[in-house]
Amino acid sequence: MSSRWSALFFARRKGNGEVLPRYGRSVAAVIAVLLLAAVFTFAFARLQYGWDWGAVYRYRHKFVIGWLVTLAISASSLVASLVTGMCAALAQRSLFLPLRYLGKLYIELIRGTPLLVQILVFFYVVADAFGVGNRYAVGILTLALFAGAYISEIIRAGIESVGASQLESARAIGLTRRQTYRYVIFPQVMRRILPPLAGQFASLIKDSSLLSIIAVNEFTLNAQEVNSFTYSTMESYLPLAVGYLALTLPISMLSRYLEGKYRYES
Amino acid sequence: MNLRVTGLVKRYNNIAALDGISLQVQDARTIVLIGPSGGGKSTLLRVLAGLEMPDQGSVEIDGEPLPYSEEHLIRYRRGIGIVFQAYNLFPHLTALENVTLPLVQAHGYQKAAAQEYAMELLRRFQLEAHAQKKPFELSGGQQQRVAIVRAVAVKPRFLLFDEPTSALDPEMTAEVLDIIAELREEGRELILVTHNMGFARKVADHCLFLGAGKIVEAGPTRQLFDEPQTAELREFLSRVLKY
Secondary structure, three states, X not given: OHHHHHHXXXXXXXXXXXXXXXXXXXXXXXXXXXXXXXXXXXXXXXXOOOOOHHHHHOOHHHHHHHHHHHHHHHHHHHHHXXXXXXXXXXXXXXXXXXXXXXXXXXXXXXXXXXXXXXXXXXHHHHHHHOOOOOHHHHHHHHHHXXXXXXXXXXXXXXXXXXXXXHHHHHHHOOOOHHHHHXXXXXXXXXXXXXXXXXXXXXXXXXXXXXXXHHOOOOHHHHHHHHHHHHOOHHHHHHHHXXXXXHHXXXXXXXXXXXXXXXXXXX | OOEEEEEEEEEEOOEEEEEEXXXXXXXXXXXXXXXXXXXXXXXXXXXXXXXXXXXEEEEEEOOEEOOOOHHHHHHHHHOOEXXXXXXXXXXXXXXXXXXXXHHHHHHOOOHHHHHHHHHHHHHHOOOHHHOOOOHHHXXXXXXXXXXXXXXXXXXXXXXXXXXXOOOOOHHHHHHHHHHHHHHHHOOOOEEEEOOOHHHHHHHOOEEEEEEOOEEEEEEEHHHHHHOOOOHHHHHHHHHHOOO
């Protein structure tokens, strides 16, 4: 009896691989969800709290607007951060040495300081000095610079993981450096860096909540406002969790799908 | 081909891989480089391939000096075919795409024309069924044959092979060597680094024996194998032919 049960719960090692029991995957998933649900049900049941969803529901449009703004900001800074990251990664491999060190400096400064400080400095000091008043543009650019530093390190590691023999083959058939990047390095890099890139994008979406401190009308700011109107803290912030999940889950699912689609062994 | 090398030196971290190589070969069809590992034969081949710039000395092939700048070397490399030991192919491209990439990007073919021509070559080398496969779906021998097709496709002046079979088992070695022999029969000029002495003897009309970064002995292949003049070559041959 016990062996039949344990056989359902355990994967077995076989050589270098693993064998899963027949319904093991679905049973385990259900158990994991039930466990988590049990913990939270218990916790919320113990909570002495006067739930009042009605007060928050009256401000539902604020959630919708905030969510859409977050979606727009995330999407734009996502694209911009990819471009920034790619430029910084290439700069670090540039033959022009000042550019190389500019790239390194940028990455160290951004990765070593809090995003909160970066947002304040970029908005109140840098953007102000250059006469850029649009807080949305500044917000998007700051996020792109922030995420770009991490993405450039991901790309750089990806480029370095393409073997020397590949570069040699590319030279041997007479490709220029530019062609080598375009047809040999980047296609291989893109497939290898998809998982860490997806993680970075999910972080970027959540980090956009910090733009609330420069009054960008995004999701978190709206939830904060609803909270201050209604004093219903839980009811204001729980939808936030759901809203951000709705943005980040599709990204990790898309990444998993693309990973499977582009699979090849090298 | 006529090959003329004068005072060639190539150092890696102050260790001389080529230590003053001079040689002259006239009217050779197939040149084979043999010698112990670390003797400099691969380095010499890489210099001839335009992949490595020598620290000193000069190389002249059919009267044309090997260029020294990377831009000119790119053009030079486009004119020859190079096949390495292994891992030649790009893993993210199919066999067909591997062959068409240099045709389209480096030789100005239209995509459709390149595909048609590449298919024709793959058919000729019995690789038609594998055209749409990625390298990991092919055996080592098939991968190496595709790499040879890619090198041949650009209609090179001559072909260079750097130990093309040392990563393969005997059966696959045979299928790759068959193709190389076939290319030789077609009258293509080859320069080849190999550990396969039987094959070297069979296909090459000219042989260079390198050791410690120097040419120890050079001459017609038959002469080197049948009547080695130096103690080094005698010892080398007795060692590699022992089993």
